[in-house]
Amino acid sequence: MGYTVAIVGATGAVGTQMIKMLEESTLPIDQVRYLSSSRSAGKVLAFKEQEVTVELTTEDAFEGVDIALFSAGGSTSAKFAPYAVKAGAVVVDNTSHFRQHPDVPLVVPEVNAHALENHNGIVSCPNCSTIQMMVALEPIRQKWGLSRIIVSTYQAVSGAGQSAINETQDQLKQVLNDGINPKDVTANILPSGGDKKHYPIAFNALPQIDVFTDNDYTYEEMKMTKETKKIMEDDNIAVSATCVRIPVLSAHSESVYIETKEVAPIAAVKEAIAAFPGAVLEDDPSQQIYPQAVNAVGSRDTFVGRIRKDLDQENGIHMWVVSDNLLKGAAWNSVQIAETLHEKGFVRPTTALKFELN
Incomplete structure (x- = not known):
């Protein structure tokens, strides 16, 4: 059984590369969902030659999502990532918002994959540099x-x-x-x-x-x-x-x-x-x-x-x-984190929400 994976910011420079990396990924995927702002909602993008309509990012958009990849700016992550966690998803955030949060592991899989073990629903991707x-x-x-x-x-x-x-x-x-x-x-x-x-x-x-x-x-x-x-x-x-x-x-x-x-x-x-x-x-x-x-x-x-x-x-x-910087510095590192979460059995619903809902 595969995952439902959402990409928040799917139409951006990094989001476009996330789609490509997911298409090439070993992650078992049943469904992808593309989320964006109202400016891009309604556009149709592809995933492995299948058409996917971009949806508006809302508080209720994460029902049924197992893994949510965020790359739409820190304010978007701050607002919507806690709702994704509440819905049962694991968030891999590519913005700077959660990087220094004490409950959020900051991960480069080749370096500190062990930090994923105790995640509380959000994993942060470091700065590209x-x-x-x-x-x-x-x-x-x-x-x-x-x-x-x-x-x-x-x-x-x-x-x-x-x-x-x-x-x-x-x-x-x-x-x-x-x-x-x-x-x-x-x-x-x-x-x-x-x-x-x-x-x-x-x-x-x-x-x-x-x-x-x-x-x-x-x-x-x-x-x-x-x-x-x-x-x-x-x-x-x-x-x-x-x-x-x-x-x-x-x-x-x-x-x-x-x-x-x-x-x-x-x-x-x-x-x-x-x-x-x-x-x-x-x-x-x-x-x-x-x-x-x-x-x-x-x-x-x-x-x-x-x-x-x-x-x-x-x-x-x-x-x-x-x-x-768009691949290992962002999109690939994010997808690589998702693959590592899967390989280690760490894609799981969180038992307690540690992040404030806006």
């Missing part, structure tokens, strides 16, 4: 420990949604086809739709993703810091991030510097990464082989290369990490 970094660093943490992480990200515009993709393409056309100076192109979304000013991303790099917090780090940077500590279950790891948006459509890249608790031989580090599930080693400087965003698009894996010793710090290591 955090996910790929965890896959790259966990094999190192397991063998040599980690004391410090400094990461600089080079993030694709698809992380800001389909509207950001459209704006980037429009800006590039304005510059290349119409001869407009990059400083003068129309900008309404990036670096953050909710902030006061907007800047061009075409031929530019914006050292701001999300709005700034009181400590002058952005929320995106603080997400990476807090999520890393929660996933690795270690508040003593020093984590610092600088997150930058670049004019790449898909796949995030990261320059990661780490300090291990024990000195780690580079050859052994490469072997550990190559053997780790979900990680692919691409590291041969002599042949100019290293991870690239264009090669990562469409893949579920995380690619790691440019692994080298720091020139001054004996336990310091640098690396370059690339992954498709």
Whole structure:
């Protein structure tokens, strides 16, 4: 007997990829249901060549649903996820809303699948940039420990949604086809739709993703810091991030510097990464082989290369990490969590509702 799986935000950039990942999934599925806002309700989408009509997301929309994948924004998850849990579904949430909730496991299946055992109806999917970094660093943490992480990200515009993709393409056309100076192109979304000013991303790099917090780090940077500590279950790891948006459509890249608790031989580090599930080693400087965003698009894996010793710090290591932010960074990690819940027998009705109904 299979599951009824709902996708909330099915028509969005991540929701579209969730559909694809479910079509390819090993999860036994009897029925899929697509939910959205009133703007998209009534549209007809496909699932394995069958037509599925998109329904309006309401408080009563989750009756009979076993697994609900949410990717429609934090406010939607905050409002409707508790109703899904009340109806008996397990929620896999791809927004930031529940990530730091003490009753919600924050899961990258290759790294901390054990955290799923005690879920209370909601499982949170980490930030896209955090996910790929965890896959790259966990094999190192397991063998040599980690004391410090400094990461600089080079993030694709698809992380800001389909509207950001459209704006980037429009800006590039304005510059290349119409001869407009990059400083003068129309900008309404990036670096953050909710902030006061907007800047061009075409031929530019914006050292701001999300709005700034009181400590002058952005929320995106603080997400990476807090999520890393929660996933690795270690508040003593020093984590610092600088997150930058670049004019790449898909796949995030990261320059990661780490300090291990024990000195780690580079050859052994490469072997550990190559053997780790979900990680692919691409590291041969002599042949100019290293991870690239264009090669990562469409893949579920995380690619790691440019692994080298720091020139001054004996336990310091640098690396370059690339992954498709819409797949492993969002849709695939969510579906992978659902598969893991099934494999471990953790898809079950919750005994008590721990989340407030709005």
